Amino acid sequence: MSRRRVEAMVQAGQIPANRLGWQWAIPVECLRAFENNGLRSAGRPLSEVSSWRIIRKGLGAHQRSGKDELDRLRRRLRSRACHIDCYVHPGLLKRVEKDQRGVVGGRLAASDVGAPVESSDSLDVYIREEERFSFEKDYAVHPTFVGANLFLHVVGSEAWPFEQNCRFVDGFVAWLDLADRQDRAADTLLDRLVGGRLHA
Numbered sequence: 001m002s003r004r005r006v007e008a009m010v011q012a013g014q015i016p017a018n019r020l021g022w023q024w025a026i027p028v029e030c031l032r033a034f035e036n037n038g039l040r041s042a043g044r045p046l047s048e049v050s051s052w053r054i055i056r057k058g059l060g061a062h063q064r065s066g067k068d069e070l071d072r073l074r075r076r077l078r079s080r081a082c083h084i085d086c087y088v089h090p091g092l093l094k095r096v097e098k099d100q101r102g103v104v105g106g107r108l109a110a111s112d113v114g115a116p117v118e119s120s121d122s123l124d125v126y127i128r129e130e131e132r133f134s135f136e137k138d139y140a141v142h143p144t145f146v147g148a149n150l151f152l153h154v155v156g157s158e159a160w161p162f163e164q165n166c167r168f169v170d171g172f173v174a175w176l177d178l179a180d181r182q183d184r185a186a187d188t189l190l191d192r193l194v195g196g197r198l199h200a
Contacts, residue, residue, distance in 0.1 A: 027146055048159035051080035056161065058172050070190075074179050081126065081155045083180070085148035086141045093123050096139055096150065102127045103162045105153065107185055109174035112167075115192040117185040122149040124177045126169060129156045151177070 010017040010024060017024040046054070055077060088096060097104055106124030110117045127135055132154050135141070141150060155161070162169075169177070171193045178186035 046076055046079045048080060048156050051077050052155075052159050052161040055080060055173060055176075058170065071179070074176055077176055078180065080159075080173075080176070081153035082129075084143055084152040084154065085145060086136075086150040086152055087144045087148055088139050088141050088150045090121065090149065092139050093121075093149065096125060097123055099125075099135070099138075100165075101131045101135055103166050103169055105169040105174050106151065106177040107174075107183070109168040110171065110178065110185060110189040110192075113171040113174065113189075113192065115171070115174075115185070115189040117188050122151065124151045124153065124174075126153045126155055126162065128160055129154050151181070153177070 007024070010026070017026045019025075054073075096102070097108070102125035104112075104124065105126055106122070107117050107120045108123065111119070132152070135152075139150075141152070168174075171189060175186055175189045175193060177183075178189060
């Protein structure tokens with residue numbers, strides 16, 4: 001990637017950086033996250049609606065795919081939501097988890113489908129775009145690039161895939177959440193979903 005492209009992404013807030021004289025300082029973990037989630041396939045990105053259409057088919061449609069193919073699919077399905085890493089006071093996480101406006105993903109959803117994953121001090125929540133600002137205000141949510149404990153996945157109303165009173169995303173979406181962050185629980189959950197390890 002060219003220096004000009006990196007600078008444009010920094011100025012757009014896609015990559016966090018601090019200016020030190022003529023140089024940019026970018027946190028290593030942010031570069032790793034960007035590398036893990038960057039699109040590397042040609043073609044237009046999927047819309048939210050198209051992403052959720054593919055997700056509804058579930059992992060079953062892709063079970064015979066190798067790990068590399070699943071990873072390419074995961075990168076394309078990042079467009080399922082606007083992903084915002086946030087910090088909220090740890091004492092509020094249980095209240096956030098029980099908030100009826102959100103649908104819980106990540107490790108808690110993985111546990112809900114029976115994957116043997118440890119609990120975490122962080123939380124994934126899917127929320128409708130029109131409820132984002134009231135949600136953030138209610139819990140004093142602050143976007144952050146480092147030290148996030150709340151991962152908000154904001155979905156537009158026209159693409160919102162969850163039924164009323166749905167509490168947890170399905171296993172495939174939970175896997176997407178975990179794999180996007182390179183969480184080691186992603187492999188454990190994938191093993192549970194496909195009944196054995198996939199090969200590259």
